[in-house]
Amino acid sequence: MSSTDTATRTGKNGCPFNFLIWVCLAPITAAIILYRIDPFDPAPLPVHEFTSKPISAPKKNPRMLHGSERLGSGILLGPEDLAYDPKSQVLYTGCGDGWIKRVKVTESVDDTVIEDVANTGGRPLGVALGLNNDIVVAGLFLVSEEGEVKLLTDEAEGLKFKLTDGVDVGEDGMIYFTDATYKHNLSVHHFDMLEGRPHGRVLSYNPSTKETKVLLQDLFFANGLALSPDQTFFVFCETILRRCSKYNLRGHKKGSVEKFVENLPGFPDNIRYDGEGQFWIAMFTETTTFWDLAWRYPFIRKTLAIAIKYIPIPITEKNSGVMAVDMDGNPVAHYFDPKMSAITTGVKIGNYLYCGSIYHPYITRLDLSRFQAQESAQVNLLGASRF
Numbered sequence: 011m012s013s014t015d016t017a018t019r020t021g022k023n024g025c026p027f028n029f030l031i032w033v034c035l036a037p038i039t040a041a042i043i044l045y046r047i048d049p050f051d052p053a054p055l056p057v058h059e060f061t062s063k064p065i066s067a068p069k070k071n072p073r074m075l076h077g078s079e080r081l082g083s084g085i086l087l088g089p090e091d092l093a094y095d096p097k098s099q100v101l102y103t104g105c106g107d108g109w110i111k112r113v114k115v116t117e118s119v120d121d122t123v124i125e126d127v128a129n130t131g132g133r134p135l136g137v138a139l140g141l142n143n144d145i146v147v148a149g150l151f152l153v154s155e156e157g158e159v160k161l162l163t164d165e166a167e168g169l170k171f172k173l174t175d176g177v178d179v180g181e182d183g184m185i186y187f188t189d190a191t192y193k194h195n196l197s198v199h200h201f202d203m204l205e206g207r208p209h210g211r212v213l214s215y216n217p218s219t220k221e222t223k224v225l226l227q228d229l230f231f232a233n234g235l236a237l238s239p240d241q242t243f244f245v246f247c248e249t250i251l252r253r254c255s256k257y258n259l260r261g262h263k264k265g266s267v268e269k270f271v272e273n274l275p276g277f278p279d280n281i282r283y284d285g286e287g288q289f290w291i292a293m294f295t296e297t298t299t300f301w302d303l304a305w306r307y308p309f310i311r312k313t314l315a316i317a318i319k320y321i322p323i324p325i326t327e328k329n330s331g332v333m334a335v336d337m338d339g340n341p342v343a344h345y346f347d348p349k350m351s352a353i354t355t356g357v358k359i360g361n362y363l364y365c366g367s368i369y370h371p372y373i374t375r376l377d378l379s380r381f382q383a384q385e386s387a388q389v390n391l392l393g394a395s396r397f
């Protein structure tokens with residue numbers, strides 16, 4: 011019996027055939043109507059800038075969870091960024107419950123001591139050491155050693171910050187920070203990514219004049235920021251474009267922006283300098299063909315934006331981790347794991363790599379002297395590389 015016969019017969023019977031059409035068409039019609047009436051209006055992205063093959067580091071550890079340890083499990087709720095004070099051997103971090111916490115770094119994770127410093131009353135993201143034993147928190151806040159919270163600034167050029175994200179402090183006290191977007195707050199930040207418009211800014215705050223300056227605008231989700239050791243430039247990440255750029259602070263190139271690292275294999279979040287010639291770029295999740303298509307076609311992003319209003323966002327992040335790059339932005343080593351997600355910062359202290367995450371309730375630590383990244387050839391033999 012051919013399929014035409016089946017269709018005709020069922021059709022003659024009436025009910026099942028019509029019912030089938032109805033079952034199929036109703037949701038499609040509903041979806042089309044929803045799509046038409048939803049005001050979400052994503053923009054085309056400059057895809058030519060970031061759809062080349064993702065870069066690959068010469069050395070990799072693609073199973074970084076193997077041998078890693080957890081610090082402050084259940085106490086450090088979403089330690090998004092980490093700032094290390096070598097004098098007191100303490101890590102500062104901002105958590106999802108609003109607390110800035112002080113984490114005493116010890117040889118054994120069992121000896122870790124965690125203390126509350128202050129509650130900012132919001133969701134602290136980027137943290138950096140200030141000049142007077144204080145902590146600068148993206149926002150922009152100054153938290154004193156005693157836990158006193160002071161607002162430094164919350165707007166520039168008449169535009170309030172919505173998602174202050176990365177921060178670093180210069181040796182001269184100047185504070186450099188990012189506002190990922192002036193349009194969406196953290197709880198709805200995914201709409202900013204899906205919309206694909208450059209709402210991000212890089213700013214500076216001068217503590218002596220109390221002046222807030224816009225250094226750069228029209229950035230695609232301006233995220234982490236880290237100063238170079240010689241203070242001549244800083245590097246900042248644009249999450250959507252999967253790149254980090256260099257902003258010159260001195261000399262004849264002052265104020266200009268140059269390429270630093272592009273086509274990262276994942277979506278960059280915070281960036282931290284290790285004091286040893288390398289910047290460590292945390293990547294929230296890997297890039298995939300799906301994301302390439304979504305950035306290319308706004309209708310995919312609109313469909314996604316509508317879908318996540320009704321259906322909870324499934325966790326799809328994987329191969330999250332940290333890539334070390336040299337002073338010129340050349341990749342050096344990449345630590346990641348298929349089972350790792352939502353890593354938002356990576357800080358190297360001595361032989362250890364400490365990773366914070368905006369979602370997970372702990373800091374992940376890896377002993378790099380025991381589990382260091384290997385040449386790609388060895389990794390490929392293990393069948394673990396996907397690049």
Ligand SMILES: *[C@@H]1O[C@H](CO)[C@@H](O)[C@H](O)[C@H]1NC(C)=O
Nearest residue numbers: 133193194195196197198199
């Ligand atoms: C974030 O923005 C959304 C949409 O504008 C709003 O509903 C929500 O209350 C805001 N959340 C916070 C914490 O301000």
